[in-house]
Amino acid sequence: MKNFYFGVLGLSVLSVLNSCKTSGGDRGEVRGVSGKAFKQEQPYGMVYIPGGSFLMGQTDQDVTFAQTAQNKQVTVSPFFMDETETSNAKYKEFVNQVRDSIAITNYLQDDKYYYKPGGKNAKPDPSGKKYINWNYVAKNPVFSGGRGKGKAGAAASANQAKLQGMYYQGDDRIFDKNEIDVRLLKYNYALMVLREASNNRFDKSKRRSDFILRDTVPVYPDTLCWLNDFSYAANEPMVQGYFSHPAYLNYPVVGVTWRQVRAYTVWRGRYNDAYKDARGIPHRQPYELPTEAEFEYAARGGRIGNDYPWGGPYIKNSKGCLLANFKPGRGDYASDGGYYTVSVHSYFPNDFGLYNMAGNVAEWTASAYDEAASTFVHDMSPTFNYEAKASDPEVLKRKVVRGGSWKDIGYFLQNSTRGYEYQDTAKSYIGFRCVTHFLGRDIKDKRSNY
Known part of the structure; x- marks a missing residue:
């Protein structure tokens, strides 16, 4: 019986040793994972x-x-x-991106405003998700008012026709002007409630989703205040x-409101993360x-x-x-x-x-x-x-x-x-x-x- 256990132990040790073979560059010493050198940056305007x-x-x-x-x-x-x-200028950037996102996703449904898979053999995302190409949006504004010449003007006019559902309708219109119905401008986001996760970390019945806060917030300020x-x-x-x-x-x-402000902080963090992801740069800490x-x-x-x-x-x-x-x-x-x-x-x-x-x-x-x-x-x-x-x-x-x-x-x-x-x-x-x-x-x- 002793020999049996010794044999099993011997095999286990041999398996571990074989599985831990190295390329020799570290001479078998633990030196930590490698990573790019990180230099703290000072965020713009801070x-x-x-x-x-x-x-x-x-x-x-x-x-x-x-x-x-x-x-x-x-x-x-x-x-x-x-x-x-x-400032109003910075918050308005948030409002405008929420507005454009809703317009592209729910009204235009035009593939030109989304990223296209790269390469000859590239396939769409298996989940069916599409991602807005904000660089294209910057060069081709969604709400251009139908201005422009030639093809650009025709495309802008076509956009305007599709976007009519985003404007106030019927008796809500004044002098028949196209004004965005701000009640449509809502931002969906999710974040981890870490304090609640910490308080319930030994509760086996809890799942990760129990500590994810999901909220939908109207983003336009209450000007009637x-x-x-x-x-x-x-x-x-x-x-x-x-x-x-x-x-x-x-x-x-x-x-x-406080909830609107928190939504802005989440959006601001994601806005910066997208830039860094495209360049392989580590994220900064969340905005709060x-x-x-x-x-x-x-x-x-x-x-x-x-x-x-x-x-x-x-x-x-x-x-x-x-x-x-x-x-x-x-x-x-x-x-x-x-x-x-x-x-x-x-x-x-x-x-x-x-x-x-x-x-x-x-x-x-x-x-x-x-x-x-x-x-x-x-x-x-x-x-x-x-x-x-x-x-x-x-x-x-x-x-x-x-x-x-x-x-x-x-x-x-x-x-x-x-x-x-x-x-x-x-x-x-x-x-x-x-x-x-x-x-x-x-x-x-x-x-x-x-």
């Missing part, structure tokens, strides 16, 4: 925020006695952050022009909203104990000029240079190079709102997240809003002031900016890898 520790919470008197921003020393790892609030937010205010011109007129392209997008700790840390600009992003404690400079777009005094909106919002590059940036971290528009964060969050979140990269379901009570759908806006008094511009709004509401004074997290060690860390 600034690098070095990691660090800071005292998060109230530095000035708690005027409201809310006690929702108690002091806590926390550490934040390095990340990249948009230097400005997301300019009237909804203010009773008895003549804001019709803002409704009619703020998102659609080119004069406002570099102004911050507003009227977007900043946590409230990241937002406060970035707003402080590396300073300690400052009330406002520019330092403080004053909201005017030595010449008496206001340093942000907000509601000074008892309602003198114009004295800071803007009646409503202003361009995203207005005023001076803080020490990290970030514009309007206070004022102009308040900004959505990734964090769910809880009055006592500072008492139970971790002190390393702290945040409190909750994925609210449609059936949940409204109190669970609150998301943290930071920074204060054009219609707020100075208190709400303080770095530590917390506020919230419900994730499905759109306001004329709330916008957003994105972050993407740093891969590898800190750029400023010059120490050895060992």
